[in-house]
Amino acid sequence: MRLAVYNVENLFDRAKAMNLDTWAEGRPVLERFAALNGLLGQIGYSAADKKKMTKLIVELGMEKSDTGPFVILRRNRGGLLKRPRTGGVEIVADGRADWVGTLELRDEPINEHAMRNTARVMSDLEADVLGVVEAESRPVLSAFNREILPAVDGMPFRHVMVIDGNDERGIDVGLMCREGFPIGSMRSHVDDHTPDGQTIFSRDCPEFEVTTPAGAQLIVMVNHLKSKGYGGKAASDARRRLQAERVAQIYTGLIDQGIEYVAVVGDFNDTPDSDPLSPLLMGTSLTDIFKHDAFDDGGYAGTYGLCNASNKIDYMLLSPALLAKVERGGVFRKGMWPGLRPKRWDTYSELERPRDAGSDHAALWADLNI
Structure with missing residues (x-):
């Protein structure tokens, strides 16, 4: 069987702030969105909180309207703010219970070429089992599967x-x-939390049990750990380490139950030598498929962007018994932007500019004799 993993970076729609030409353009928007969302979710709003909220609302382009260029403030009931005729924004709520609504990132359709190139990668991988990262929802992934493939x-x-x-x-x-x-x-781990009630996973760490035609049972754990994209480095690293520790605990529990074939796959948002990933990469019996003698990295150590070693953030980790069943594996980069000077790898003919890329991530695959 062939196991693969691919970060599709959304299929039909993507947050406008995440769909800009460069990450540097979108990062400030995402940071402000996260900061404002955190403040709005507090039980009580201090004078200092209100001052920060006002500043962020203006910076997000919502001084005159609840709809900004990248963010929408949906107010269903209650009073959060008012906009005096003289200008500016005034927070009138004293806490989260005073109003009902949400702060949301605005979406826009994915480039058609990018959408089709994502589908080409998913098809050309010829995977029997494919872990998918950054899908909008099951209905969206199902529709993409039925209509675009x-x-x-x-x-x-x-x-x-x-x-x-x-x-x-x-x-x-x-x-x-x-x-x-x-x-x-x-089995979902969406509600796993720390003793003080902090949710551990940014997305989830689901365990999927798959049965092969030969009758073998494989557990695939798909992950997308905390990114470095926004928020302070220390906080992001601590959250990612917490997630890696929990994934390691779940994996160890499966092995202790006598389950032999376990794969932990996904976008871990950090490099193999990083401290946050050490509980998973160094503290368990899992092995990165990149270390297998039959694995071909295509001449580049990374999996993201231009695939330098510092951009090795996508993983396929295998339990000892599963690693022993690997026949070959590799990295699929045909749907990624290859750079220009020089062009690093062959791509689909419809990939003529960075926005046409199916994803900024490579796909990983391995053939397993189970």
Whole structure:
């Protein structure tokens, strides 16, 4: 069987702030969105909180309207703010209970070429079991499977599963399987939390049980750990380490139960030598597929952007018994922007500019004799 993992970076719609030409353009918007969302969610609003909220609302382009260029403030009931005729914004609520509504990132359709190139990658991987990162939802992933894959002469997957996670932007993780590889039991960790009540996973860490035609049972854990994209480095690193520790605990529990075949796949948003990932990469019996003698990295150590070693953030980790069943593996980069000087790898003909890329991430695959 062939196991693969791919960060599709959304399928039909993507937050406008995440769909700009460069990450540097979108990052300030996402940071302000996260900061304002955090303040709005507090039980009580101090004078200092209100001052920060006002500043962020103006910076997000909502001084005159609840609809900014990248963010929408939806106010269903109650009073959060008012906009005096003289200008500016005044927060009138004293806490979260005083109003009902949400702060949301505005979406826009994905570039058509990018959408089709995402589908080409998913098809050309020829995976029997595909872990998917950053899918909007199960209905969206299912629609993409039914409608877009056939449009590029791809064969739709038989099984499509996504468990709704914690990310308000609608970037979840899921699994797609071919006929003969049914998904059995599933276990979500969306509600896992620390003793003080902090939710651990930014999305989820679902366990999917897959049965192969030969009767082997494989547990696939799909992950998308905390990004470095916005928020302070120390806080982001601490959250990612907390997530890695929990994934390691879940994996160890499966092994202790006598389950032999376990794969932990996904976008971990950090490098193999990083401290946050050490509980998972150094503290368990899992092995990165990149270390297998039969794995071909295509000449580049990374999986993101231009695939330098510092951009190795996507993983396929295998338990000892599963690692022993690897026949070969590799990195699929045909849907990624290859750079210009020089062009680093061959791409699809429709990929003529960075916005046409199916994703900024490479896909990983491995053939397993199980």
